[in-house]
Amino acid sequence: MCRDFKILIIFSYILCFKVFYINSKRSQLWKLSPDKTKIIKGTDPQPLLYPKEFSGKHSITGDPLFDIVDTERYGNSWIKHPQQSCLDCVEEQENDTHSKLSNGQFSETLDCGKPVNFTYFDNLVGVMNRNRHPVVPEPQAVLYFTKNFGKSKPDVKNFDIDALERRLKKAKRERPKSIQLYNQIGNFWRIKGDASKAIECFRRALAASPHNAEVLLSLARMLFSLQYLDDAIYLTRRSLEVQTPEKGAWQQYFTLGEIFKAYGHYQEASIHLRHTLELNPKFEPAHLALQEMEAIPTATIHMYTLVIIVCLVLGVLLVILSSVDNSEDIKPQRHFNKAMAMRSLKGISMTAKRCKRTY
Template structure:
């Protein structure tokens, strides 16, 4: 009996724990979804999801805030019935990488329109990637230490040909909103990463621009356009070795059907900064062959033509002087060593060596023997 009673108590305790857990758990299956009166769209019909009215007494159209509590519900509510099938619409108000609140204007049937951000989401390319093939470059390694250097001319990429001369009227905020919308539609696009990187070039934030280009290169390591944009960033920051390496790499992987005048122009600018005017002129002239009338290349060529060709570079002059002085020092030291050896060979012996003297005299046909004169007998 005792064993049966203890077993019953154990079963009762287990059931009590399970029931308490079920009651305390906020199950997603308890959500009530329903169709709108036209039976063409799924709408929320009462659940634990957080739906807050926003001054409905002043806005009869029904402006409501929808949070990111349940992504599944957001996906389902974007599905509408067309004909005999259910089709998913674009989820304008659903953000996959942020927890910001979105304002959605909805009618009485639950249809959404005129979406505005309540709180601006951050325009970035997500979490930085761990590795790319170009992380060994100094300019990329020091990306967190770069100063803020805006590049307003990058706005030419986002403008039409008819409006390229009026960069002062370029609306950076409108471009930011456009890129945020594109990010919500295609958050993992190499082209989008490239465009966001160019946006941060306009702003002057080199670190964010480099991170966007790194993310694009992690997906597509041989993208010529991304490589060139990254080279332009490092060239602006005066990392000339890194910039010329990336530009030449971009030129190598550039598709044959696309013109490479941008790569040649960038090479010309970098070589001009190096002081290699002859090679820079070759690349700039090639740029004008591929894109006739390109004004920046023409200006760069005129600047190099005004530089005197006979003028020696200061570093070249210093090297020549050092070489001449080094040669003179070597010659003088060799002369001193030669004179010392000659004086050492002509030393006078301290002791008179009779035998050596005798041999020397014999070599000249002389003899040291003294012959006594013979006596003459009377």
């Protein structure tokens, strides 16, 4: 009996659910008449079908009340802008988009994607201030894109930057997550002078490969051009530590030579530059840097020694003069003591004579 009762309850529940589902599918839409005097039957609104180009901006809900509102993200809040939900407007926007694409106004941007959250080199001052750097173009960064880099002097003035940009965009479409490509795009923005985009590319590469010697050296060269010398020395030495022996480290030694030359430490700079020429004897910039340091007059190098000697001589003279003054102050006191002693002796002798006479 209880079993039959449970079956009856389940059957009635299924039947009611089916009835409600059918009624919901066959529900009638009602609306007000144009003169707003009575209620008449309405028709289901047809959903507006937008093309794929506008799927990110418009909501395809089928409800005109939501389709006329365009909601966009701005900062930490949502801002709504009224839009016309008509097929004619959509067609006009679609035609405008196709015309801009055909005219080349919507071109592919050459970047390395979204900035990464963290790298092991974010504590460097030059990296922390990456959004505050001025525009400092580096034409010498063109050397990284020449075939005979380090062997012959390339023609930097006639280098085609636009062709390089097209090649990098093509390489980005083919292998968008390449660490070497991130390094090349960063060096491209070094040529343009956009430090923010270049550092973001180097950060993205270092986030994936923190021990990449080429990326570390590229970032060091850029911070050196921005006069962050301590950061540049740290990154160059780190690149020198992880550089593989078969590739050679002449670029790292040359960078260290240039940095120490900018510091004024000519002896240490010449040591690194000579290391560069030992590994790459035909590298002309190292020869020029050594010649510039050798052309500096030796008097300027020994100027500090001369200043120290003069200071020491003046110090010794001051000590001697002070000792002479003290001796002059002491001498009258000694004469006074002798005079007093003579007077005391004369007094004693006179008293002794007087005593003899009385006796």
